[in-house]
Amino acid sequence: MTTTPNSLRRWILTLALGAALPFQASAAGTELLNVSYDVARELYKDINPAFIDAYKKQTGETVTVKQSHGGSSKQARAVADGLEASVVTMNQANDIDMLAERGLVTKDWAKKFPNNAAPYYSTMVYLVRKGNPKQIRNWEDLARPGVQVIIPNPKTAGNGRYTYLAAWGSVLKKGGNEQQARDLVGRIFKNVPILDAGGRAATTTFTQRQIGDVLVTFENEVSMVRAEFGDNFEVVYPSVSILAESPVAVVDKVVDRRNLRKPATAYLNFLYTPQGQEIGAKHFLRVRNEAVMKKYAANYKPITLFTVDELFGGWQKAQDRHFDDGGEFDKIYQSK
Numbered sequence: 001m002t003t004t005p006n007s008l009r010r011w012i013l014t015l016a017l018g019a020a021l022p023f024q025a026s027a028a029g030t031e032l033l034n035v036s037y038d039v040a041r042e043l044y045k046d047i048n049p050a051f052i053d054a055y056k057k058q059t060g061e062t063v064t065v066k067q068s069h070g071g072s073s074k075q076a077r078a079v080a081d082g083l084e085a086s087v088v089t090m091n092q093a094n095d096i097d098m099l100a101e102r103g104l105v106t107k108d109w110a111k112k113f114p115n116n117a118a119p120y121y122s123t124m125v126y127l128v129r130k131g132n133p134k135q136i137r138n139w140e141d142l143a144r145p146g147v148q149v150i151i152p153n154p155k156t157a158g159n160g161r162y163t164y165l166a167a168w169g170s171v172l173k174k175g176g177n178e179q180q181a182r183d184l185v186g187r188i189f190k191n192v193p194i195l196d197a198g199g200r201a202a203t204t205t206f207t208q209r210q211i212g213d214v215l216v217t218f219e220n221e222v223s224m225v226r227a228e229f230g231d232n233f234e235v236v237y238p239s240v241s242i243l244a245e246s247p248v249a250v251v252d253k254v255v256d257r258r259n260l261r262k263p264a265t266a267y268l269n270f271l272y273t274p275q276g277q278e279i280g281a282k283h284f285l286r287v288r289n290e291a292v293m294k295k296y297a298a299n300y301k302p303i304t305l306f307t308v309d310e311l312f313g314g315w316q317k318a319q320d321r322h323f324d325d326g327g328e329f330d331k332i333y334q335s336k
Contacts, residue, residue: 072158
């Protein structure tokens with residue numbers, strides 16, 4: 001048998017992402033694969049059985065859902081390289097846009113579901129050690145000498161990218177200029193001792209390996225850490241941060257070939273139901289349902305948020321300028 005470079009690459013990819021193996025091997029037409037970002041593991045462990053039960057009651061059909069998790073951009077590239085996701089549930093629109101460019105997702109994917117196809121959103125906040133010994137309050141404090149900051153790699157992790165843009169945008173939002181923003185981000189990344197590939201790895205570095213004075217990550221991630229570890233950590237909200245949406249999309253090329261469009265679409269629609277929104281809120285995500293958001297209002301501190309569109313001209317422009325090879329992040333990190 002002759003093995004082409006592309007087929008070999010897909011074979012290696014399938015072995016590397018074990019979560020996909022049962023999906024690839026199954027002949028069942030009602031098995032979905034949700035390829036998602038790193039810190040959404042617990043969310044979808046609760047979403048999946050709730051959806052399966054609701055779908056069974058509604059249609060009489062049995063569906064199973066497999067998960068695959070990693071850095072958002074890394075996951076998107078895996079799908080582009082052949083990982084046969086039924087749906088993608090990412091933490092930034094740019095990753096799904098890339099799949100649309102490859103012809104895997106329709107160009108108008110953001111119009112297929114409400115709220116720009118983002119059922120949940122979050123923002124970037126700080127997790128510090130008990131008592132906040134370094135007195136970290138705002139973005140400028142992350143740039144102080146002697147402060148170690150844990151941030152995942154913006155090249156591979158959506159929350160690393162959001163953190164970078166949140167710090168940059170905090171300067172612009174307060175009336176500063178681009179050079180001042182670049183200077184702040186540069187000084188912050190000089191304080192980053194380790195660039196983990198994904199958000200969950202960064203959390204492990206901070207909480208279990210005890211490296212760093214502050215972890216910057218999604219509000220829902222730090223809230224879950226507080227819930228698990230109690231008084232060992234404190235959450236600090238900066239004065240301004242970025243709106244971090246969690247967009248979703250059906251991978252059209254896969255579901256049409258496998259006759260999975262109906263359950264895949266139902267799966268993403270379930271995220272918008274009161275039950276799906278309630279599960280998201282229990283995981284400290286900010287939700288679109290006003291009644292559910294009001295019910296869990298105590299979980300969310302008011303904070304001034306700006307969007308990627310507002311300060312960076314959209315995700316594509318932000319990607320081109322800051323995160324593509326040779327962009328601002330590479331220049332900043334190489335001069336560290």
